[in-house]
Amino acid sequence: MASGNPPAAPGHGHPVSEPVRVVVVDDQELFRRGLTMLLGIEQGIEVVGEASNGADGVALVVSSAPDVVLLDVRMPKQSGIEACVAIKEAVPTTKIIMLTMSDDEADLYEAVKSGASGYLLKDSSIEEVAQGIRVVADGQSLISPSMAAKLIDEFKTMSKPERSAGPALKLTERELEVLRLVARGLSNRDVASQLAISENTVKNHVRNILEKLQLHSRMEAVMYAVRAKLVDLD
Structure with missing residues (x-):
């Protein structure tokens, strides 16, 4: 309908x-x-x-x-x-x-x-x-x-040393910064404020991160960041 x-x-x-x-x-x-x-x-x-x-x-x-x-x-x-x-x-x-x-x-x-x-x-x-x-x-x-x-809690149980850090090497230093902040739960606006860049630039970085890592969503990106030991949730 x-x-x-x-x-x-x-x-x-x-x-x-x-x-x-x-x-x-x-x-x-x-x-x-x-x-x-x-x-x-x-x-x-x-x-x-x-x-x-x-x-x-x-x-x-x-x-x-x-x-x-x-x-x-x-x-x-x-x-x-x-x-x-x-x-x-x-x-x-x-x-x-x-x-x-x-x-x-x-x-x-x-x-x-x-x-x-x-x-x-x-x-x-x-x-x-x-x-x-x-x-x-x-x-x-x-x-x-x-x-x-x-x-x-589910993320914290991901202790297996999967070799998923390799694709992260495709990311630029700025993209890694954005990924780490997104993985900590920051919104686009908060990431933009912390890195002193525009919110639109953050959106572009997030889109590039998802494309490079072949992920579907920000939450998948968080899971990736935890598995690749790019962020510490403790």
């Missing part, structure tokens, strides 16, 4: 006049319809479609090319994690937020590995969800506070 609006041009930012185009995928009809209705009255957000399972969600995202898709983790036909992988392969410009009841760190970890840019629990307020959509559409990452600690 996507609207007739044409898909946004890939790779282009949104002028203030253009809303963030969103697809909602959840098998619980009441929750899905309620979320769609509430997001519909949020300024700067336009819900362009909804689906009740992962398979239909992937098809809808491919046909409508939204800026952001909200995915439940556990759904019939195709799980949210499987849908996440399929969406990142088919429409890599679409950002993904997992919106779920699952506070299982294994689901969180798999979502991050699969290319999700955000992970929010369903007890989040509509304001938190709307802000999450805006943040992720802007190229940043977002995790529910209660899940962030679990992700950090």
Whole structure:
């Protein structure tokens, strides 16, 4: 049930006049319809479609090319994690937020590995969800506070000396600086302030880092930085 609006041009930012185009995928009809209705009255957000399972969600995202898709983790036909992988392969410009009841760190970890840019629990307020959509559409990452600690704990268990530091040699000194700061949880604005460069320059550095390391999201970049011993989370 996507609207007739044409898909946004890939790779282009949104002028203030253009809303963030969103697809909602959840098998619980009441929750899905309620979320769609509430997001519909949020300024700067336009819900362009909804689906009740992962398979239909992937098809809808491919046909409508939204800026952001909200995915439940556990759904019939195709799980949210499987849908996440399929969406990142088919429409890599679409950002993904997992919106779920699952506070299982294994689901969180798999979502991050699969290319999700955000992970929010369903007890989040509509304001938190709307802000999450805006943040992720802007190229940043977002995790529910209660899940962030679990992700950090997961990172700390990555003690195997994987030889993943090699590709980091492709990064410039400035890109390594940016990666270390991103891995510590700093926003683009905070990184820009700390390095005395523009926020747009930070965005360009982050994009180059992801391309060089063949990663999908800032959260994957954090995982990479921890594995490569580029940052100490203790």
